[in-house]
Amino acid sequence: MAHVSKLIGEDIEAYLLQHQHKSLLRFITCGSVDDGKSTLIGRLLYDSKMIFEDQLASLVEDSKKVGTQGGEIDFALLVDGLAAEREQGITIDVAYRFFSTDKRKFIVADTPGHEQYTRNMVTGASTADLAVILIDARKGVLTQTRRHSYLVSLMGIRHAVLAINKMDLVGWSQLTFDTIEAGYAKFAEQIGLKSVLAIPISSLKGDNIANKSAASPWYSGPTLMQHLEGVEIGETRRAAQPFRMPVQWVNRPNSDFRGFSGQISGGRVRPGDRVRIAQSGVISNVARIVTKDGDLAEAVAGQSVTLTLSDEVDCSRGDVIAAADDAPEVADQFETTLIWMAAEPLLPGRSYWLKIGAKTVTAQVTDIKYKINVNTLEHLASKVLELNEIAVCNVSLDQPVAFDPYAANQDMGSFILIDRTTNATAGAGLIHFALRRAQNVHWQALDITRESRAEIKGQTPAVLWFTGLSGAGKSTIANLVEKRLHSLGRHTVLLDGDNLRHGLNRDLGFTDADRVENIRRVAEVARLMSDAGLIVLVSFISPFRAEREMARALMAKGEFFEVFVDTPLEDAEKRDVKGLYKKARAGQLKNFTGVDSPYERPNNPELRIDTTQTSPDKAAEQIVKALIERG
Structure with missing residues (x-):
């Protein structure tokens, strides 16, 4: 059969080696309920021939029993795995799927559409390079479309695809497409979404997904798959940033070797480069870049390595090794956007664990400046923060940490808050800037103890x-x-x-x-x-x-x-x-x-x-x- 997995009849080792060197794009799908997110992902899996023969047979049978597409194959059933989702016909959890083409590998997250699952969408968006925002051509831009677009912008996703779906149900009207595209463009400008490509599609029929559709001769842009294969990925952007590596482990297998292990979150590093321990300000040089496969001449963002330095320096888990001439800020107070993810409300002044990189400190939200209505984007006064709510807050720590603003480096500018009693993740934060008082106020040394x-x-x-x-x-x-x-x-x-x-x-x-x-x-x-x-x-x-x-x-x-x-x-x-x-x-x-x-x-x-x-x-x-x- 045409859609039997490409693994059948191929040499497995050669296949894995071929895919090992492909770039990886992480993206999310989001939009209003029943806009076709899960169907689109199912179609992408189908068109990229990532469905086994028995899976396809099972899908056909399931489509007859519980499908919502009037006899057509219901591709959403490939993604909507939870029983509650199948019963309600909606997505309530984040479903991750992998597929690949000859040019690139992909991980796609199908994120929920309902407002009460805002935290789920934020989780899916946290590692994405691109967002596919679906719009039902019959309905146009809805409140949920605006909410999800705001969250995409908030999470720093650089590329967005406006997938205007179900064009077959409006007769492939160019006027409908142009009207929706123009209206959305004005809103995207308001929230800072700069790179938006509108594509007319039918995820059920497959039009303009992997192949150009004859039904839209007026559209001259790429198909969705072509765009996904060609868009810039995060690793490329991160490699151009200043060098940053949070230390996850001090590697001392014996008395002759002392290295600092971690994943590079920005930039690139070579032996001989001058680096700074961000928290202490101590400067040294990189002696070696060590991996299990041998030393490297260069390492870039996304790679996990062990660095040895030319000097004995005080550096431990949670410290950040950075470019000597372009180090991150160090502060114990900053302004942040906080997404609350716990059933128990956030109370300013309550003590939480804050984890940023590999460092964990004690933190308090000292002030909720305003809460954001994610439907209207208006700012609201608030003393507490409830589940799924988002606010701009001031946060204070019991000790300084190294960070970059989230807009500059997402890994260095994001953190989670952890409930100290249950150890459950309570919230996620995106750092804006250090508060000025954090830099102006210092501990005064006293002689009497x-x-x-x-x-x-x-x-x-x-x-x-x-x-x-x-x-x-x-x-x-x-x-x-x-x-x-x-x-x-x-x-x-x-x-x-x-x-x-x-x-x-x-x-x-x-x-x-x-x-x-x-x-x-x-x-x-x-x-x-x-x-x-x-x-x-x-x-x-x-x-x-x-x-x-x-x-x-x-x-x-x-x-x-x-x-x-x-x-x-x-x-x-x-x-x-x-x-x-x-x-x-x-x-x-x-x-x-x-x-x-x-x-x-x-x-x-x-x-x-x-x-x-x-x-x-x-x-x-x-x-x-x-x-x-x-x-």
Whole structure:
């Protein structure tokens, strides 16, 4: 049969060798629901003869049973693998497919059309060189078309094909084609899409996919396949950039060899080139470019190599080796576009892991400047970021990292945020520029250390963090603990949640976002006071584990002492000294912990006080005893 895989009857080794040296183009298909994305990919697989005979027979049978093409082969079934997609006739996941022609290899991602799957489309677009944006010729440019085009532009994809599909259903009208092309061109200019080629196609019939269609004599451009085979690929562009290689591994198989392994993310490098360790600024020369197949005279973007340097330099995993005369920026604060991918909302001030290249640091989103309506492109004020939403934000790190703006180098300018509790990817970011204050503000060296401040007080600093429901007895117990410590001659300070809301935190409410900022501020104050050598008692509900862990991470090792004042909700509510539970139950007090806002119990507190079994005096005695035992 004509469409039996080309592997049949050929020498496998020769075939693989032939394909090994072809360039690889990664592209995505996107567009509105039922515009024909999956059908187009199926047609490309069919026309490039990448379907086995048994696959084709199965496809014909499936088309008869569940196809939507009125008896024609339903090529979408090659791609829509999920049962839910077949039942609904839509794509809800990213499906990757490989095919090749005599000139080039391809990896294509079929991305979802619905707004709620924005994160899926961003995932598919993150490695693409080109986007095929489909438009149903009967419907023209839709809201979803605009949204996907914006995302394509946002992700830095340089080339776009406007595939005006189902032209057979409008009689191959040139007027329809020209009208859609002209309207889209104006929108593309608005969002910065510069390289757009419009092609009239019928993915079901195969017109202008691999072969020119006699139905469109007025169209003189290339077929889709011809364009895909000839367009510039990312490796070519990346090779022209300044040299960059994030270090993934320090290779020391023996005492005589020390190399730095990683994948080159930009430019090219040769032995003898002067390079800079971006974070430290130390300059050296490349001695060798080592691979498993022997040393190279040159390596370019996309290659994984091991570099040896002519000098002994301090360089470790996460550092970036770069061109000495054109190094990346180094900063700990920058503006970024953030795509949120987690079910739990982004709360400014919450601590996350940030992974950029091979380096992982602690990060916080300090400010959501505005959220972007991906349908209208308007800017909206927002305090939180929900699943699939996109915003321009300021991000702050606990240490500087090397980066390039995303527009200049996508590998060096992109990062992911990771939930510190679940280790799940929470968001993806595209860096715009370093904030000016990141370059203007520096650590001031001080002669008096935290150790010397503690020594003069004759004590070891500690942070006692009391957490529990409102009415649990935190403040009562904390006050008794401070009195006992004071009587022992210890230097203390008590930070109480209510008291700080009269001053430092008077501008904050009780939304989740405000609660996160509330704890961030008090944790920073507690750190400053522990640096002063004090024993700090912090009495806050602090309902979220993430913020309590953030506070712990700020302190010196062994200095943080979490005290869980464990009181059942019904007992805390019976006490209700301030009448807050009564107001919350009546709907007069919104976002009240335990009623309409959650409390996340500590998993492994240093001390748990069960107030149904222990009096406040006994609890205070127990806490002071535990402190003394810890030294």
